[in-house]
Amino acid sequence: MVKEANKITYSKIAELSGISMATISRVMNNSTNVKEETRRTVMDAMRQLGYDTTDLEAIAAKSNDLLIFNIPSLDNPFYSLIIKGAKASAERNGYNMLINEDPIDDRSIDTFIALLKKTNAAGILSTNCISKQNLMKLDAILPIVQCCECDPSLDIPFVTIDDVSAARNAVEYILSLGRRRIAFINGPLQYKYARDRLKGYLEALEDAHIERDPDIIIQLQEINYDMAVSAVFQLLNSEKRPDAFFASSDVYAAAAIKATKRTALKVPRDIAIVGFDNIELSSMCSPSITTVNQPKFQLGLLSCEMLIKRICKEQIPIRSMYMDTELIVRETTQKQSPISRSPLQ
Known part of the structure; x- marks a missing residue:
């Protein structure tokens, strides 16, 4: 490689680039003691002189x-x-x-x-x-x-x-359970996932001819468990109590379970919950969380x-x-079996 470059000569490269021959030599020998801007200037000059720098650039990139x-x-x-x-x-x-x-x-x-x-x-x-x-x-x-x-x-x-499609499918599943007042717990809207999951949630409601209710959309500024618990608890004790939660994160879904346990309500009997991401927490919670799996x-x-x-x-x-994503159905949305009683009871 160096011999081929020498046919052009270091002096010609130096004349065209304005870089010293000593520095050009360091570039040719892939020395780390060269600024990236200087390396690019030398490479540009070499290409202008007809030298194929592909191999040299690949070696430099790998170093x-x-x-x-x-x-x-x-x-x-x-x-x-x-x-x-x-x-x-x-x-x-x-x-x-x-x-x-x-x-x-x-x-x-x-x-x-x-x-x-x-x-x-x-x-x-x-x-x-x-x-x-x-x-x-x-x-x-x-x-x-x-x-x-x-x-x-x-x-x-x-x-x-496709966050829009994944969220829409999750909400459609909640609707299939007969739930109609589905609250949404969402993260910071500067993130694409939060904007798109909100869009999917709203599309599913619109397709089901359910009017959007801003009062049951919880918009948080960070993925914070304690903040979500507080927000869900307030909503569950309001006049607009939902019968289900769709959460844009499993952390939020776990918070919804915690908040529900602080009331007289039960999951999933009174409140169905679906999360998103399928992190380890979702299977460790009690009840375990129905969630959208991402191939992380x-x-x-x-x-x-x-x-x-x-x-x-x-x-x-x-x-x-x-x-692709996949809905993992677990205990927070499963129908509970009735308790069997003996004839004497």
Whole structure:
């Protein structure tokens, strides 16, 4: 490779790029002691002089073996299996992964970019909600792939689910149980999942000719169990008491069970509950939670595979991937069997 480059000569590259021959030599030998901006300038000059830099770029990309996985919160158990899936893909492909728990917004974007440069990261995986402007800014710096959250209007690959369809199906199931006053517990609307699950909930009600009631839609600003318990308890003690809850998170569904137990009501006799995500908590609760299963491990695995292909400049067959969901029926919606009594009773 170096011999082929020498046919062009370092001096010609230096003349065109304005970079010293010593630095050009470090780029050619894939030294880590070169700024990424300088490396790009040298590569651009080499391409202008007719040199195919594909192999050299692939080697440079592979030497940067750190992936940054940006998530909104480590407190949310939903992300644990996604992280495991992403790490499995990273390890299999020879990459390391750094978990970053920070928002990416106009106030923090420069700090995050500084982290990318300081760690010499090869690419970004994110489950965070990021504005279109900041997504474009990050994509111009490093390969990025979105997981769960996404912006379909941009040419940035993502792996997610159809939250609208999944929510609509869940509410239709609750309606099939004969419940008509279905409350909704939802998360922050800046997230795609919250907006789309709200949309699916409302579509199911509209299809069933049930009027929307804003008073039974609980809109929370974070995934917080205690806040959800308090909000559900207040609603259960109001004049507009629902006969079912659809929750955009299993954490909220567990909170609905807790709040119901504080009243004289029973789950599922009086209150049916359906959650979302199928985290471990959903099967551990008593009663266990009927919930929408997301293939969390696969979401992390496939989004990381996409990212590595982008880093290695491979063609991605599918840039927008929607994975299937499944409704897991458990005790919070199952009909209770009547208690059998002996003739003497």
